[in-house]
Amino acid sequence: MDPVQLSIFANRLAGICDEMGALLRASALSPNIKDRLDFSCAIFDAAGGLCAQAAHIPVHLGSMAYAMADLVEGRDWRPGDLLVVNDPYLGGTHLPDVTVVAPVFAGERLAAFTVTRAHHANIGAHSPGSMPVSKTLDEEGLVIAPQWLKREGDWQLPLSRRLAGLGEGDTLPLDVPRFADFAAQASACEAGARRLAALIGERGLEALRASLDALNTYGERRMRQRLADLADGEYRFSDVMDDDGQGRFDIPLVVTLRVQGDGAELDFTGTADQVSIAPPVRK
Incomplete structure (x- = not known):
């Protein structure tokens, strides 16, 4: 692939991740996200392979790169879906770090995923800030196994009410403090998905995949050159x-x-x- 075009492609992907992060920060309520910037955004291919990430939190991005393949495999993904998880045994880190995943489609074909991971101020632990000195996982707060936060664009109300700390049958205002950061992550993922879908519409899905292959080949070549420089x-x-x-x-x-x-x-x-x-x- 032409080096100039490859650089433009890589920066467009990174720009989508940066825009997701800017939207997440602007729309979140928690100081953990808005002020401490404890969040990360990335793009993955249809198999869960990492394509691009913003310069956010290394521990988020490093672990997401190895967790996504298992999270996305074998699921009946549909347009408008959002998956949520924080279970460290199934793709998370510690429980306050909650991951939200959105699929990106090219026509009817699953093409990619946009992902956000953010540190929530309250995940249900017994001490303020949800950062207790715990002996068991359950002492740290609510364990969220991978499940739909939205299905075909509709909030899954039983889970959403639980995350918001509301009772059964309560309405779900998205600015409830305990739920607002979930809504912010959803917005960031969906915005990234729209941007990526537009890029795929310009280039075509096969051209996107070829560009990703070229980008990965370039990255491996640069890494091997650096290692070869070491004694x-x-x-x-x-x-x-x-x-x-x-x-x-x-x-x-x-x-x-x-x-x-x-x-x-x-x-x-x-x-x-x-x-x-x-x-x-x-x-």
């Missing part, structure tokens, strides 16, 4: 986490980087085992 050998680093919140101190983190030619291997032998947890109770 072959082993590089080792170690550090400790101060505390796990349960009285266990100096938890070791150890990594060995082995470089050979234009490839590298990361070996975490010596890093502490997972700290003690209890299995979650599904809800």
Whole structure:
């Protein structure tokens, strides 16, 4: 692909992610999103492969890149759908980080997904800010397994009322503080989906896929060139986490980087085992 056109394509994708983030920040009510900017936005292909992301929160974007394939596979996606999840065992991080996923269609063909992940101020924990020192997942708050937040454009009211802290049969004003940030994420995903659908309309779905392949090939080539610049050998680093919140101190983190030619291997032998947890109770 022509380098100039590839650069334009990459920046258009990144621009969609940036616009999603700007809309999310502007429409959210929580200071976690509006002021602390604890959110991330990205675009994925129809198989859940990462295509583009804005320069937001690294821990969000790194984990989303490996979670989406399982989240999107085997679901009956329809235009207007929104999927919501925060379960760390099924694609989330910690419970305040809630992920919302919107499909993008080219005609009747599923083409891509737009995704937002944002830190909510209240996810139902027993302490303010939903950041308790927890021993179990359920102590951290509400565990949301992957489910429809919207189905074909319609809010799924039982789940929405629960997320908003409302009773059965209550109306659902979207500015309820506990629900406003979900509405903001929905708006950001839907805006990104419209922008991406317009880009696909200009270029065609097959041209989009070819451009993504070219972009991934370019990224791999640049990475391998950078690795090839490093001297072959082993590089080792170690550090400790101060505390796990349960009285266990100096938890070791150890990594060995082995470089050979234009490839590298990361070996975490010596890093502490997972700290003690209890299995979650599904809800």
